[in-house]
Amino acid sequence: xSLSLPADPPRSRSLTGVVEQSIAALSGxxxxxxxxxSAIVFVIDGLGAHNLxxxxxxxxxxxxxxxxxxxxxxxxxxxTAAALTSLLTGTAPGAHGIVGYRVxxxxxxxxxxxxxxxxxxxxxxxxxxxxTPLFETHAAAGREAFVVSRTxxxxxxxxxxxxxxxxxxxxxxxxxxxxxxxxxxxxxxGSITYLYAPELDTAGHRDGWESDxxxxxxxxxxxAARRLAESIGPRTGVIVTADHGMxxxxxxxxxxxxxxxPLLDDVALLGGEPRMLHLYAHDGRADAMASxxxxxxxxxxxxxxxxxxIAAGLFGPVDDEVRERIxxxxxxxxxxxxxxDDREVDKRPQRMIGQHGSLTDEERTVPLLRLGAxx
Numbered sequence: 001x002s003l004s005l006p007a008d009p010p011r012s013r014s015l016t017g018v019v020e021q022s023i024a025a026l027s028g029x030x031x032x033x034x035x036x037x038s039a040i041v042f043v044i045d046g047l048g049a050h051n052l053x054x055x056x057x058x059x060x061x062x063x064x065x066x067x068x069x070x071x072x073x074x075x076x077x078x079x080t081a082a083a084l085t086s087l088l089t090g091t092a093p094g095a096h097g098i099v100g101y102r103v104x105x106x107x108x109x110x111x112x113x114x115x116x117x118x119x120x121x122x123x124x125x126x127x128x129x130x131x132t133p134l135f136e137t138h139a140a141a142g143r144e145a146f147v148v149s150r151t152x153x154x155x156x157x158x159x160x161x162x163x164x165x166x167x168x169x170x171x172x173x174x175x176x177x178x179x180x181x182x183x184x185x186x187x188x189x190g191s192i193t194y195l196y197a198p199e200l201d202t203a204g205h206r207d208g209w210e211s212d213x214x215x216x217x218x219x220x221x222x223x224a225a226r227r228l229a230e231s232i233g234p235r236t237g238v239i240v241t242a243d244h245g246m247x248x249x250x251x252x253x254x255x256x257x258x259x260x261x262p263l264l265d266d267v268a269l270l271g272g273e274p275r276m277l278h279l280y281a282h283d284g285r286a287d288a289m290a291s292x293x294x295x296x297x298x299x300x301x302x303x304x305x306x307x308x309x310i311a312a313g314l315f316g317p318v319d320d321e322v323r324e325r326i327x328x329x330x331x332x333x334x335x336x337x338x339x340x341d342d343r344e345v346d347k348r349p350q351r352m353i354g355q356h357g358s359l360t361d362e363e364r365t366v367p368l369l370r371l372g373a374x375x
Contacts, residue, residue, distance in 0.1 A: 036237030046201030048245015092316020118157020125161035136165030204354030278327030
């Protein structure tokens with residue numbers, strides 16, 4: 001198998017710099033953005049730059065405020081837990097330790113869900129996520145930081161791991177979230193606000209990004225972005241971005257891993273997600289597992305050993321404490337494939353159409369659109 005991997009575009013900006021540069025703009029020291037009195041980072045979960053370009057007619061506002069170069073590169077894996085943690089800490093997954101959707105706790109047979117498994121699997125948000133959140137640093141300096149997001153995210157382990165230090169303002173209505181964010185920015189000079197919209201991602205997972213439901217959700221978030229632009233004062237800077245893009249994977253492109261499949265012979269634990277697997281081997285079987293997957297799956301995936309993935313810089317610089325969280329073998333799907341452990345009783349994940357996590361441009365290129373003082 002060739003280790004030829006998709007290359008980042010020259011001079012592409014990383015999602016890891018967005019919040020850091022937004023905060024710097026408050027003191028007029030940003031290298032990316034113009035000075036601003038307050039800043040809002042509006043994250044539309046699942047809005048890839050390719051997805052937006054293909055449906056620009058249904059997102060006329062967002063399509064009008066940016067061009068082809070107004071993009072950033074999200075991290076690998078291109079999954080929400082890793083990407084949002086990188087956005088909110090300014091560091092790559094190899095530093096903060098959230099290296100996938102499901103990641104093994106070294107020395108155990110547990111691979112908790114990195115979005116929802118904090119409480120059930122006993123992950124300490126102050127220790128498992130290994131970098132100080134940027135909002136905590138901002139607040140510690142005597143400045144104000146706010147989060148405007150869904151009610152269900154209030155006080156969760158993931159929220160504590162990535163957004164501690166900020167005051168949380170919950171709402172399940174997107175229009176209300178936009179109103180809250182604009183009001184907070186106006187009333188609190190020097191503040192940074194994180195505004196989060198998961199609605200588009202939810203529609204994409206369920207019905208695919210090429211579906212009417214996704215298009216309807218895109219029209220709603222586009223209208224929300226327009227209202228935000230109309231509601232802010234001229235000294236408030238807004239960045240509209242996303243954590244990842246999305247590809248649709250039809251059922252006939254599912255690779256179902258079942259009892260007796262030779263691909264599972266040396267696998268002790270499956271982590272990651274359908275388009276980016278972490279494979280953890282039985283003791284002494286990592287080389288055999290890597291050889292088999294490279295031989296059998298090279299046409300459908302980039303298959304790398306842990307050492308190869310680290311050497312390629314996929315996770316950024318990897319701290320020693322994070323190294324064993326990465327699978328002995330990493331499998332990143334090419335094309336429109338997705339891998340499922342068909343031994344699992346719960347088949348609901350196989351109903352998802354929209355997917356992400358891998359290395360493709362569709363999954364890793366996201367918008368970086370400027371409004372208000374940043375325009």
